[in-house]
Each structure stands twice: as structure tokens, then as C-alpha cells.
Amino acid sequence: MQGRVDWARRFDHMQQHTGQHILSQACWQVLRAETVGFHLGDEASTIDLDVAGLDLGALERAEALANEVVFQDRPVRAAFFSEAEVAALPLRKPPAVRGEVRVVQVEGFDSSACGGTHVRRTGEVGPIAIVRVEHRGQESRVHFLCGHRATRDHRQRIRITSVLMAALTVGLGDLPDAVARLQEDLRAARKEAKDLRERVLDAETEALLAAAPQVGEWKVVRHLLPEGEATTLKWMAQRLTARPGVVALLALGGDRGQLAFACSEDIPLDMAALLREVPRAVGGGGGGGPRLAQGGGFAGARAAEALDLAWERLGQVGSSGNPTRRDG
Known part of the structure; x- marks a missing residue:
């Protein structure tokens, strides 16, 4: 029997997973928000934070901090530590198991107990982009993209906004107001059509x-x-x-x-x-x-x-x- 690693898929998962460690630590440092859930999806990944009603300005600062760590190209190391050694580490959250534990460390920034695959340096994660936030009761779900996913999403957004800007003959900064005017015109036209009907x-x-x-x-x-x-x-x-x-x-x-x-x-x-x-x-x-x-x-x-x-x-x-x- 022979096995073969799908490297493109593996590296994509490595980028998302290491990016999650970095983003979770950035959210803790900036927002004092702890990550209580993580999902690695096929298109986007999410972290659940134990904070309701996130301050979007602060979340942008957390995103900026995460990308700064990426640009610094810090080493990422994974190693096993004894229970006594783990107790001395600055873990973001305590491990769920006893005994020897595998810890992934982003040098000088984050230490987390984890058994997943990760890149060797933060620069390999590529850009980290927060794309959506959901408010879920007492928690907030943050959707994010890393690396190649983030660049593909950026290209798609550029294409879409370019088409809209050309159609509405406005610049990027004026696009929200132009769309708002169109929506208002549409509401007025629908009301007029309803009255006529x-x-x-x-x-x-x-x-x-x-x-x-x-x-x-x-x-x-x-x-x-x-x-x-x-x-x-x-x-x-x-x-x-x-x-x-x-x-x-x-x-x-x-x-x-x-x-x-x-x-x-x-x-x-x-x-x-x-x-x-x-x-x-x-x-x-x-x-x-x-x-x-x-x-x-x-x-x-x-x-x-x-x-x-x-x-x-x-x-x-x-x-x-x-x-x-x-x-x-």
C-alpha cells in the first residue's frame, strides 16, 4: 500500500491552522477575547470568541497585529513537553489532557497545545484577512482567510468592485453611497409600481x-x-x-x-x-x-x-x- 500527501491541500491547512493560532493570540491581546471554538472549513475558517458585540475597530487592530507577526517571519516550532515543562510554558489556554503534550510555539508570541500541522515560519502563513463577523448570543464568530485563500478572495473582491465602479461610474470610496442611492431609487420605483398596479x-x-x-x-x-x-x-x-x-x-x-x-x-x-x-x-x-x-x-x-x-x-x-x- 502506498500513500501520497496532497501537498496543496496540506499546505492550505497549514496556513489556516497556524494563522488561527496567530489570530487567536492577537484577539486575546487586543480584545481580551478568548477563542472557545475553531473550525477549519473548505472555503473559510472560523474562530468563536467569548465576547458579545465585538468592537469592529478593535478587531481591525487585532487583524493588523496578526499580519505584523506574519511579516516578522517568526519561527514556528512544534515539540513535546512533559507535564512539568508544560506547567512552566505561557500557554494561551491549559491543555485538555495530562502527561506529555505537543505544543506549537510562535516565537515570542503564542504557545498552544496542538496536534495539527503547521508552517515552519509565520511568513509562510501569508496574509490573514477577517471577512465576516457573526454575533451569536454571548459569543462572536469571526470568519477569516489565510494565505492563498486570502489572495484569491482579494482578487475576487477587486473584480467585483471594479465591475460595480465601472457600472456606476464612481470611485471605490463613493461606491457605498452609490449603492445606497440605487437601493432608495429601487424602493421608490417599487412603491410607484405597486400604486400603479x-x-x-x-x-x-x-x-x-x-x-x-x-x-x-x-x-x-x-x-x-x-x-x-x-x-x-x-x-x-x-x-x-x-x-x-x-x-x-x-x-x-x-x-x-x-x-x-x-x-x-x-x-x-x-x-x-x-x-x-x-x-x-x-x-x-x-x-x-x-x-x-x-x-x-x-x-x-x-x-x-x-x-x-x-x-x-x-x-x-x-x-x-x-x-x-x-x-x-
């Missing part, structure tokens, strides 16, 4: 109501929208039945059919009972309350058939034992 729907519901046939004492609006959203269907049903004496039987076509049945408060019908009958006949389902019920789950091509069934069932309201009638 509502005005169009208002006009459409008024036209539907004006053309609706009178069935006894009720105006019955039966309408099929070839496409759209279920929220639009509900909105139209509620607008139509906000006035007295109106029944709305609305359907939405498209790939998946949708139904919205509604009636005014003064009409003694149970829309949920009606809706339970109709979608079942075309392969769907639904539910709701006496005044408004919605359904779907059937082929949009059968939406017109569903409306015809609802219209037919509504015409039987006066017959005895009709489940669609509410008690008055």
Missing part, C-alpha cells in the same frame, strides 16, 4: 362589477385571469366584496390554477364549503373562511371549468340542504 386593478374591478349579472339580490362577478399571482386574485376578491351584495368567483390560469371565492358580509353563503367542492372536481384543494376562501393545485387549463362548476353550484343555493348557505 393597484390603480389598474381598481379600474378593472370596477369594470367587472359594472358588467356583473344580477342574480336575485346579488351581483355575481365571474372572471378568469389568464396569468398573474394568487395575491392579486385575493386582493381583487376583497375589493369586490368590500361593498354589500357581491359574490366574487375568480380564477387564475397559467401553469397552476388558483381560485378565490368571496362574498360580502351581508350574503349568507359559506365560501369555504363552495371551495371545498369545486377544486376537488378538477384535481385540487383549498380552504378558508365563510367570506373568503382560496384554492389551487390543479392544472391552469382547468381554471375555466372550475369557474363553471362554481357558477353552477351557486345557482343551486336556494335548494334544500345546500352546504354553501350559512345560517343567518
Whole structure:
């Protein structure tokens, strides 16, 4: 049997692991924050610090200190020490085991009990970059990159910001304000579009109501929208039945059919009972309350058939034992 070390992967892990030792010590010195967790990921690594609500300015100083140690190219040594020798070492945290312990030392900066792989000098770690911070209760999770990972991330950020700067015709320093203005413009445009849609729907519901046939004492609006959203269907049903004496039987076509049945408060019908009958006949389902019920789950091509069934069932309201009638 033969084994082969994947050197690129091994060296990447060595950079991240040694970088974690350096960053953890820097966070202790600058923030008095102890590392209580470490995860070496495939794309990014994290340390969990026992501090809530990190001061980001102080975290930047910790990052700067960590990189200064990298630039100083200090030796990194791993050796085994007896229990008595370990007791005399300035370990960042006490070891979890008794007896002989392997200790990794960054000369003059950090000593930690560790069994992992590490570089020989801090310069081999390469740049250390903090890329994200999460607040997790009483702890903070710091995402970081070292070495080749950090340089790849830097190149990607340069490419992205260059595209954005060119698209918005601004410099790097003006990019946040330009994005904020775009977001504000987008919010305003969405509100304007929403207002316009509502005005169009208002006009459409008024036209539907004006053309609706009178069935006894009720105006019955039966309408099929070839496409759209279920929220639009509900909105139209509620607008139509906000006035007295109106029944709305609305359907939405498209790939998946949708139904919205509604009636005014003064009409003694149970829309949920009606809706339970109709979608079942075309392969769907639904539910709701006496005044408004919605359904779907059937082929949009059968939406017109569903409306015809609802219209037919509504015409039987006066017959005895009709489940669609509410008690008055």
C-alpha cells in the first residue's frame, strides 16, 4: 500500500491552522477575547470568541497585529513537553489532557497545545484577512482567510468592485453611497409600481362589477385571469366584496390554477364549503373562511371549468340542504 500527501491541500491547512493560532493570540491581546471554538472549513475558517458585540475597530487592530507577526517571519516550532515543562510554558489556554503534550510555539508570541500541522515560519502563513463577523448570543464568530485563500478572495473582491465602479461610474470610496442611492431609487420605483398596479386593478374591478349579472339580490362577478399571482386574485376578491351584495368567483390560469371565492358580509353563503367542492372536481384543494376562501393545485387549463362548476353550484343555493348557505 502506498500513500501520497496532497501537498496543496496540506499546505492550505497549514496556513489556516497556524494563522488561527496567530489570530487567536492577537484577539486575546487586543480584545481580551478568548477563542472557545475553531473550525477549519473548505472555503473559510472560523474562530468563536467569548465576547458579545465585538468592537469592529478593535478587531481591525487585532487583524493588523496578526499580519505584523506574519511579516516578522517568526519561527514556528512544534515539540513535546512533559507535564512539568508544560506547567512552566505561557500557554494561551491549559491543555485538555495530562502527561506529555505537543505544543506549537510562535516565537515570542503564542504557545498552544496542538496536534495539527503547521508552517515552519509565520511568513509562510501569508496574509490573514477577517471577512465576516457573526454575533451569536454571548459569543462572536469571526470568519477569516489565510494565505492563498486570502489572495484569491482579494482578487475576487477587486473584480467585483471594479465591475460595480465601472457600472456606476464612481470611485471605490463613493461606491457605498452609490449603492445606497440605487437601493432608495429601487424602493421608490417599487412603491410607484405597486400604486400603479393597484390603480389598474381598481379600474378593472370596477369594470367587472359594472358588467356583473344580477342574480336575485346579488351581483355575481365571474372572471378568469389568464396569468398573474394568487395575491392579486385575493386582493381583487376583497375589493369586490368590500361593498354589500357581491359574490366574487375568480380564477387564475397559467401553469397552476388558483381560485378565490368571496362574498360580502351581508350574503349568507359559506365560501369555504363552495371551495371545498369545486377544486376537488378538477384535481385540487383549498380552504378558508365563510367570506373568503382560496384554492389551487390543479392544472391552469382547468381554471375555466372550475369557474363553471362554481357558477353552477351557486345557482343551486336556494335548494334544500345546500352546504354553501350559512345560517343567518
